Amino acid sequence: MTTANVEHFREDLDVTPSIEYINEVGHEFTSALGMNDVEGKAYMALLRTGPITASSLAKDLNIDRAKAYRMVEKLSADGFISMSFSSPKKCIPIDPENAYAACLERKEKELKNFREMGKKIIPRVKGVVCARFGSNTxxxxxxxxxxxxxxxxxxxxxxxxxxxxxxxxxxxxxxxxxxxxxxxxxxxxxxxxxxxxxxxxxxxxxxxxxxxxxxxxxxxxxxxxxxxxxxxxxxxxxxxxxxxxxxxxxxxxxxxxxxxxxxxxxxxxxxxxxxxxxxxx
The missing domain is CATH 3.30.870.10 (Endonuclease Chain A)
Structure with missing residues (x-):
C-alpha cells in the first residue's frame, strides 16, 4: 500500500457516520430482530451510550416511564438486554452478534416445532372434515x-x-x-x-x-x-x-x-x- 493510500485510509477511519446512516443501520438491524420502532431505538441507544436505568431511557426516548418499564421487561424476556444487580437497576444491552444469534436460534426452534406440529395435525384435520377443498366460494x-x-x-x-x-x-x-x-x-x-x-x-x-x-x-x-x-x-x-x-x-x-x-x-x-x-x- 502506497503512502498516499495509507493517508487516504486513515482519513476514512476518521469520518464520523451521519445520524441518518446510524438510524438506517439501527432500523435495519432491530427490524430483523423483530423489534418495533421504540424498542429498536431503545436497544440502539443502549448500545451507543452503555448501561442506564429504565427511567433515564424513558427520558432519552421521550416516552412514558410505565411504557419504558414494560418495554425493558419485554426486551429482557426476549434476551436483548440484561439487568444489573445495582440499585437502581440498569439496562445492559446484549452484544449485537449474540442478540442476533439468540434470535435466530429461537426462530429456528419455532420453525422446527411448527413443521413437526403440521406433520401431525394436518392428517388428523383431513380425517375429520368432509368439505371439498379448493372451493371457489x-x-x-x-x-x-x-x-x-x-x-x-x-x-x-x-x-x-x-x-x-x-x-x-x-x-x-x-x-x-x-x-x-x-x-x-x-x-x-x-x-x-x-x-x-x-x-x-x-x-x-x-x-x-x-x-x-x-x-x-x-x-x-x-x-x-x-x-x-x-x-x-x-x-x-x-x-x-x-x-x-x-x-x-x-x-x-x-x-x-x-x-x-x-x-x-x-x-x-x-x-x-x-x-x-x-x-x-
Whole structure:
C-alpha cells in the first residue's frame, strides 16, 4: 500500500457516520430482530451510550416511564438486554452478534416445532372434515399481526398472476425486506410475472431497501391511505392502518379472494400506476 493510500485510509477511519446512516443501520438491524420502532431505538441507544436505568431511557426516548418499564421487561424476556444487580437497576444491552444469534436460534426452534406440529395435525384435520377443498366460494379473513400479513402476501405471490401491484409506504417496504417476500417476488418474475411497486415518498435512504425487494418496476405516487394494498388477479391483502410500524401486533389487514372486490381494487391500482412517476433504483 502506497503512502498516499495509507493517508487516504486513515482519513476514512476518521469520518464520523451521519445520524441518518446510524438510524438506517439501527432500523435495519432491530427490524430483523423483530423489534418495533421504540424498542429498536431503545436497544440502539443502549448500545451507543452503555448501561442506564429504565427511567433515564424513558427520558432519552421521550416516552412514558410505565411504557419504558414494560418495554425493558419485554426486551429482557426476549434476551436483548440484561439487568444489573445495582440499585437502581440498569439496562445492559446484549452484544449485537449474540442478540442476533439468540434470535435466530429461537426462530429456528419455532420453525422446527411448527413443521413437526403440521406433520401431525394436518392428517388428523383431513380425517375429520368432509368439505371439498379448493372451493371457489368468496371468502374474507382478518389477519392480525405483521408476520401473518406478510405470510399472506408471500402466499399471494405464489400464484400465477401476470401482474401484482404492491401499494404501500416506504417504511413497510423496509420491513418486508426481512421477510420471504423478496424471494417470492423473484420466483414470480422467473415464472413470467411482474411486480409493480408504488411507494409514497422519494427518500434516497430507502433505495437500498427498494433494490433488495426485487420489484420489477417502482413508481412514486399518492397513496390512498397510510396502509397497504397488495393485489394479484386472484387475491387481495389490504389494510388501512396509520403508523403501521409502531406495533406489529396491532397491524390488521383484510385478505379476500372475492372477485368483485379484487376487480375494483385492481382497477384502482392500475389507475394509480398510470398517474405515478418512475423511481430510479
Amino acid at each position: 368468496p371468502s374474507f379473513r382478518i389477519l392480525h399481526g405483521t408476520d401473518k400479513i406478510y405470510s399472506a402476501i408471500e402466499n399471494l405471490l405464489e400464484d400465477d398472476s401476470k401482474i401484482v401491484y404492491m401499494v404501500t409506504t416506504s417504511d413497510d417496504v423496509a420491513k418486508m425486506y426481512h421477510s420471504a417476500i423478496p424471494e417470492k417476488i423473484t420466483k414470480l418474475e422467473e415464472r413470467g410475472g411482474k411486480v409493480r411497486l408504488i411507494i409514497d415518498i422519494e427518500d434516497r435512504k430507502m433505495i437500498p431497501f427498494l433494490k433488495r425487494l426485487n420489484a420489477t418496476d417502482v413508481r412514486l405516487g399518492a397513496l390512498p391511505s397510510n396502509g397497504r394494498m397488495i393485489i394479484s388477479e386472484n387475491s387481495l391483502v389490504m389494510s388501512n392502518i396509520n403508523k403501521i410500524n409502531e406495533d406489529p401486533s396491532k397491524d390488521y389487514a383484510l385478505s379476500t379472494n372475492a372477485s368483485e372486490m379484487i376487480n375494483s381494487i385492481f382497477s384502482l391500482c392500475s389507475l394509480l400506476w398510470k398517474n405515478s412517476k418512475d423511481v430510479d433504483v
